Amino acid sequence: MQSVPSPASLDSLFRPRSVAILGASDDATRISGRPVRYLIEGGFKGDIYPVNPNRETVQGLKAYKSLADCPGVPDVAIVALPLGLTEQAIRDCVDRGVKGAVIFSAGYAESGDDGLAVQDRITAIARAGGLRLLGPNCLGIFNPRIGFFGTFTQSLDREMPKPGELGIVSQSGAYGSHIAYLARRRGIGIGYWITTGNEADIDVSEAIEWMAGRDDVKVIMAYVEGVRNGPRFRAALELARRNRKPVVMMKVGRSETGAKAASSHTASLAGSDAIYDALFRQTGVYRATTTEEQIDVAYACMRGILPKSNRLGVVTLSGGAGVLICDAAERHGLDVAPMPAAAQEKLQALLPFATVVNPVDTTAQALNDMSLLARNMEVILEDGGYDALIGFFTTVPNTRTLSGPLKKAIADGCARFGDRLIVMSMIGDPEVVADYEASGFLAFEDPERAVIAIAALVGFARAFDAAPVQVGAVARAEPLPARALAEHEAKAILAKAGIPFLPERLAGSARETGDAAAALGFPVVLKIVSAAIEHKTEIGGVLLGIADRASAEAGFDELMRRARLHRPDAKVDGVLVAPMAKGGVEVIAGVTRDPVFGPAVMFGLGGVHVEVLRDVAFRLAPFDRDEALRMIGSIRGRALLDGVRGQAASDVDALADLLVALSAFAAAHPDDLETIDLNPILVRPVGEGIVALDALLVTRGT
């Protein structure tokens, strides 16, 4: 396996001391002229070497005939040349000892076999020469803190981004530019911005990993269509989690049409969307559905306060808005818990017309005496103990007379609670919003969007506090047999891995069948055993409710007859004799091997729940017990395990143990395991455990 370059090698790309622009144009509107313009306008704190064999100067800077002519070795070379000249330019970079190159041009892997061949060649040259490549077919990279703009994105035309602690990583240049623009408009400063295009060398995973390790990055926004190295992507996201850096992700291609469009847009081999979803849940990544939501959540993260619980206080000037916020909170998993009774009395004494339970509706009365409002906020935070508070103030902040006093009242009320997240739902002109933000409040126009962002922060807090997963630490187990396995063989292997099965016996004759049944106790089940017959029931290979010895012996003969009839070619090992299991809720679990991310565990309720309602959950292996419990809790039919229609609650703990064992087994066999099906599994009442009745294990190369 090729060794993965250390992310430290991205330092010079993100923070170069000198930059050469190969093919630099004097025309600042051209693709090859824009980086020069941006470097000048951005006040790059290093040396700029425009390279152009035909000019003495470029946009007022001295130009050089070639890379070799430059007075120093640039850290980064911006390759603003047509495709035909790129290969030589990359050789020149290697010869000169350049550390990183950014290739803008298109026409490589994304455009067919010829382009792929060129891309492979330049990648090989760069690898061999220790040169890191960004692109091709990308919009480049920038770092506003040092004024480094290795990009030709048009979105900087009007205004340069302000420096800050947001990192942006995008496979699409256009999308990356779009969210950079929106972030700036929302007042968010950007630390590092990178678009990875075809990812011949540097990919989103490495870029995220690099940012996750930086103290000057607080939040990471990412846009992904598909990744090729799943484990590396997962490791990057795990690092971000360990370092408490929220990752706010847009992963497109959920729908069928969308996925088709995505693959025509990039040359990515994308894992299935359900697997991405699982990965994001496991690594605490927030997956945004819309761009607006992605910006909202990143904006909220920048405040740096992650609420310790999902308890939300709500203060409004309007009862209607309070109801609306309650509805939104329930939808997004926040708890609008009531104020303690004593605190309600305090609030009622302050504002006689108010509704004081939570949501607290102060009515417009509160605006008549702002000190009452301040005291109100204080009581809510103090006695209510909410970790986040949302205040709905409609257009009041935009009124000249009330805006300042309102802001002061809220600030006064919150002064002693610096660790609480205070969110305003308010309508105000940009300067008014900036003014409220400067007092430490987050500002959202729509209360629903505020609620979504708060819920996202609560999710980050939970994910960051969860135990870290040692993804790389799983030892590979001894290889599985590279052949088809019969049921009893599969069960023997999985039993060793901790999956509970019934006591079963393999019988090779009618008489042995009778003996086994007698030893296990009637009634029993008889099942044909043959590695060649994967789906036994389809040939009538299972006999249920065998009640006595004579039936057991006759059953053996009957199963043999059926096997001969339907599958005369199949080698039959005998008959498996098992006790009849009854009671409990039927579930299924399994393992599937994703081509990008490796083994993933699936769980669902039995029967129509999985087959028709598609009510299933996935998680990448391995995972721990808490994750298994979250996985179980995530299916829609969860209540069936709580005991319905007078039944006892199911042994969910035992189910979680089984899923963890399955995930550990799968993780230890990343290369030689194809599929596991445990179907059905009976989850018995609490304390009585769980048992898998059937097992199918398909190894790779079978």
Add this chain to the structure above:
Amino acid sequence: MQSVPSPASLDSLFRPRSVAILGASDDATRISGRPVRYLIEGGFKGDIYPVNPNRETVQGLKAYKSLADCPGVPDVAIVALPLGLTEQAIRDCVDRGVKGAVIFSAGYAESGDDGLAVQDRITAIARAGGLRLLGPNCLGIFNPRIGFFGTFTQSLDREMPKPGELGIVSQSGAYGSHIAYLARRRGIGIGYWITTGNEADIDVSEAIEWMAGRDDVKVIMAYVEGVRNGPRFRAALELARRNRKPVVMMKVGRSETGAKAASSHTASLAGSDAIYDALFRQTGVYRATTTEEQIDVAYACMRGILPKSNRLGVVTLSGGAGVLICDAAERHGLDVAPMPAAAQEKLQALLPFATVVNPVDTTAQALNDMSLLARNMEVILEDGGYDALIGFFTTVPNTRTLSGPLKKAIADGCARFGDRLIVMSMIGDPEVVADYEASGFLAFEDPERAVIAIAALVGFARAFDAAPVQVGAVARAEPLPARALAEHEAKAILAKAGIPFLPERLAGSARETGDAAAALGFPVVLKIVSAAIEHKTEIGGVLLGIADRASAEAGFDELMRRARLHRPDAKVDGVLVAPMAKGGVEVIAGVTRDPVFGPAVMFGLGGVHVEVLRDVAFRLAPFDRDEALRMIGSIRGRALLDGVRGQAASDVDALADLLVALSAFAAAHPDDLETIDLNPILVRPVGEGIVALDALLVTRGT
């Protein structure tokens, strides 16, 4: 029943020729001064009579000592007086012959029994005197076209609304003000705005009905916490549908906490949320989840183009955005159908680097020759035949050099397709957005929000084209018996209404049971029959699979024994003998009586689907076959009826017929029917029909 005043009596409230302000203040910042200020600033085209016994003038206008002193009879009196003076003021209005009064003050029904008593008194005075009342506890009413502002809402402080064709109806004054402000900021002109507060007389239903009948209202936005007269609300929404006026609704109180907060905010008796949901689906009302969405959809409606189908064309400058829009379209039920092959060739010839299937990704290349972009749009609309087109142009419209040419290119491309909905997803300053809008395009920043709005318009088109429902036209059937009904009685009644049951016989002795079983053919089911025993299975009152005459006779005796044992008091009519029904998918249907909206029909799949997964659908009775099919299609487990695991598809047509029959029966018994349960119902394969196996019918007063 009290007769409902004709909506025409709202004319003078919405369009008065003269207005008196009782308690008018010279201080334009006070509640009693603000309406005077707004009437002056709004340039009211009628007479203004400030009434104040202590002043000669109010805000520069001549003041009058009393209503009687006013030179004319005002159409509307604004009662800006404290609660204690209101009752006399209402008497004065009646004496003077005023047509409508607006009461601002609070402290009535919403604050307890004393307030309710006052409210009831003034309502009675007004009713007797032919005076229409708005409020109390409301923010009033306005009509910008004639400069009539009977409101003290602070939201007009900065800027008055511009006149237009949007109607706003809100139970909450604060929410109504909030959305009026947002509408104005979005460039939407308002025709009529009304907040109904305690609804002592005028309620949201009447206001919606009035607006639905106006040619100068194009779209209605409404905010509702709960209504008291369900049928009237339904009739108002039906009228809006018949007149093709989109209603964009915010109904709060979905969550439990939310519903609790709603009832503390108003004195409304609110129907359950599932019933509201059913009502909105049936009447084609768009129920918004967020305020932003409510404004977005209303904004889109104002364009006046409802796409004839859900086929959506997508043009982007960025492949990533195309994928994102595809994902959003799938989520919201729009079809990003591919371009015909020949058209794809045309597009590829125009733009060699483009992706041309749909989404069409022109790449930034299209910006180099705008005439190509225009031609591109033209081909997509012409050959693709999409009824709606969304163009994603990120920040390009906001660039000085490209904005104008881009707008012209799109306008040129769309020129021949005036009936298509053209939507821009673009980032631009307000004046740029207004400029694009002036060319006939809708503008949204976020593509997801654009997609949601387009999907809403498609929904309105479908709802408006559906056959109208004759809600009021259902004749009441002869009353149901006011006593508990035994199963066979319930079945007899429902069979007459068109519900299919098995041929069953009532047997009064063991011998009759044997005869009946023999006549029906074995195997049969025996069920105890007693109006006093609602849940037969709980006492073992059902025997399945009776295979011969002897078992049938013994079964009769056994059921009698069990009935005597468990329910010695119950009068037993005998035993019902029925054939054993097998096969088909189990579903359940029923009728419940909502206290606000009357009878509603429920439908769901049998067993855990209803009990645990709550996968059910409601519709208010009556409804037609199309609505029944939509109802069946709306449950998550719908696929179970399509035939899964090798089973035949179910007879959904027969199921729809049953639901329609049930709804007609329920609608004909609005007052004397409490509940119907048909559980289980077997839906057999296509062409083989449907049969209800059990029926429970509870009449009111039982």
